[in-house]
Amino acid sequence: METENREAEAPAPEASPPGPDLDGPLLHQLVEYLRQERSALREEWARRIMDAQLLRAMTAQEIFSEVTAVYDNYVTALETGSVETLQAYARELSERIIPRGVETHEVLGIVLLLRDVLARSLFAHYQSDLRVWDRILDAYEPAANRIAVTVGVSFVEERERVIREQQDAIRELSTPVLQVRERLLILPIIGVLDPARARQLTEQLLGAIQHHRARVVVIDITGVATVDVTVANHLVQTVEASRLMGASAIITGLSSKIAQTLVDLGVDLGMMRTVGDLQGGLEEAERLLGHRTPPRNRPTQAE
Amino acid sequence: MSVAILRQGDVLIASIRADLSDGQLLALRDDLAERTGADRIRGVVLDVGALDVIDSFVARSLRSIVEALRLRGTETVIVGIRPDVAIAMVQFRLNLEALRAVLDLDEAVALLDQLTDREDADGG
Numbered sequence: 001m002e003t004e005n006r007e008a009e010a011p012a013p014e015a016s017p018p019g020p021d022l023d024g025p026l027l028h029q030l031v032e033y034l035r036q037e038r039s040a041l042r043e044e045w046a047r048r049i050m051d052a053q054l055l056r057a058m059t060a061q062e063i064f065s066e067v068t069a070v071y072d073n074y075v076t077a078l079e080t081g082s083v084e085t086l087q088a089y090a091r092e093l094s095e096r097i098i099p100r101g102v103e104t105h106e107v108l109g110i111v112l113l114l115r116d117v118l119a120r121s122l123f124a125h126y127q128s129d130l131r132v133w134d135r136i137l138d139a140y141e142p143a144a145n146r147i148a149v150t151v152g153v154s155f156v157e158e159r160e161r162v163i164r165e166q167q168d169a170i171r172e173l174s175t176p177v178l179q180v181r182e183r184l185l186i187l188p189i190i191g192v193l194d195p196a197r198a199r200q201l202t203e204q205l206l207g208a209i210q211h212h213r214a215r216v217v218v219i220d221i222t223g224v225a226t227v228d229v230t231v232a233n234h235l236v237q238t239v240e241a242s243r244l245m246g247a248s249a250i251i252t253g254l255s256s257k258i259a260q261t262l263v264d265l266g267v268d269l270g271m272m273r274t275v276g277d278l279q280g281g282l283e284e285a286e287r288l289l290g291h292r293t294p295p296r297n298r299p300t301q302a303e
Numbered sequence: 304m305s306v307a308i309l310r311q312g313d314v315l316i317a318s319i320r321a322d323l324s325d326g327q328l329l330a331l332r333d334d335l336a337e338r339t340g341a342d343r344i345r346g347v348v349l350d351v352g353a354l355d356v357i358d359s360f361v362a363r364s365l366r367s368i369v370e371a372l373r374l375r376g377t378e379t380v381i382v383g384i385r386p387d388v389a390i391a392m393v394q395f396r397l398n399l400e401a402l403r404a405v406l407d408l409d410e411a412v413a414l415l416d417q418l419t420d421r422e423d424a425d426g427g
Contacts, residue, residue: 199390202390203386203387203390206386206389206390207386209386209406210385210386210406213406213407237390237393237394240393241386241389241390241393242389243399243404244381244384244388244389244392244393244399244404245384245386245389245404245406246404246405246406246410271400
């Protein structure tokens with residue numbers, strides 16, 4: 001098995017001596033056969049893909065051109081035992097088809113279909129001599145498995161990379177801390193607050209308080225659809241932490257539904273200063289700043 | 304001593320320079336309570352900017368210092384809590400309402416002026 005595997009990876013068709021190393025030429029023969037049958041086999045493969053209703057996001061023509069490219073790469077990978085070109089192609093293909101909604105099961109499905117199509121065709125060709133067929137399988141199976149794994153893994157890796165990138169982008173975008181005027185910050189929260197995001201948001205807010213020397217922060221949660229116990233407690237902690245940094249926090253944009261939820265949940269909101277909307281929050285913030293600002297600081301603030 | 308206590312007019316400025324043991328914290332409380340009474344101090348600024356960590360015991364001790372001093376008629380303002388320290392402190396779920404905190408010494412003195420100015424005080 002060991003010898004055969006190595007042979008499959010690095011065939012030396014012409015120079016190999018007779019005996020156990022016969023797989024080299026055999027693989028070569030096999031590849032030649034697959035090259036000859038190229039048009040018939042890729043059409044068969046494309047037909048099977050359509051029959052199985054895979055890749056429905058793509059047109060028949062697109063499927064056929066991808067099928068051709070993958071087929072050629074596949075045969076090359078079989079021949080050379082090196083999956084690198086195929087891997088690069090699979091990555092690049094994944095990059096193109098992931099945004100179109102192609103799923104992992106479809107990619108695995110089409111690779112396994114190709115494996116099946118080729119195996120059937122090889123069987124039809126070699127079945128007259130079962131000993132040769134046996135050796136063909138020995139050469140073909142490990143290589144085909146490796147190719148299937150490579151394509152599947154490339155797709156999943158590419159997908160994960162896209163997801164990670166999007167997560168990063170969302171994280172960056174989702175927590176802008178804005179300075180409205182000196183010592184006054186606004187933090188508009190939009191979307192879903194999960195614990196990780198809530199923590200990151202708190203860190204950003206506290207960093208901004210320190211950097212801008214903020215006295216008042218207005219946290220607007222108009223864009224937050226639902227609030228549960230965890231999120232409510234995070235808000236309370238954010239308010240409390242802001243206070244320890246010397247800034248008063250004002251929560252605005254609590255919908256009546258969320259307000260009722262909070263009351264029902266029994267979250268201790270004693271520390272929270274809330275105002276109905278952002279405009280009211282800013283007015284309250286001005287009042288706080290005006291009230292708490294010592295007169296000698298006024299001129300700098302007016303600038 | 305890992306706490307430097309300076310006096311500026313009727314304000315005491317206590318800088319904690321290194322992590323304090325539990326005993327040192329209690330000693331600090333007694334020391335401050337003693338001096339505020341003796342020197343007719345109206346306000347204390349407690350600088351914790353040098354602390355990398357404020358654990359729940361330290362947080363509770365700070366609170367008890369603030370409360371003890373308030374009973375002696377002195378307001379206390381905490382200065383220099385860093386963002387990560389603040390986040391850690393609120394995880395203990397202690398009631399830290401008594402702690403008034405600001406970013407720096409200027410603000411602390413301004414806040415003390417406001418807190419101890421009877422006409423302007425908001426009662427909080």
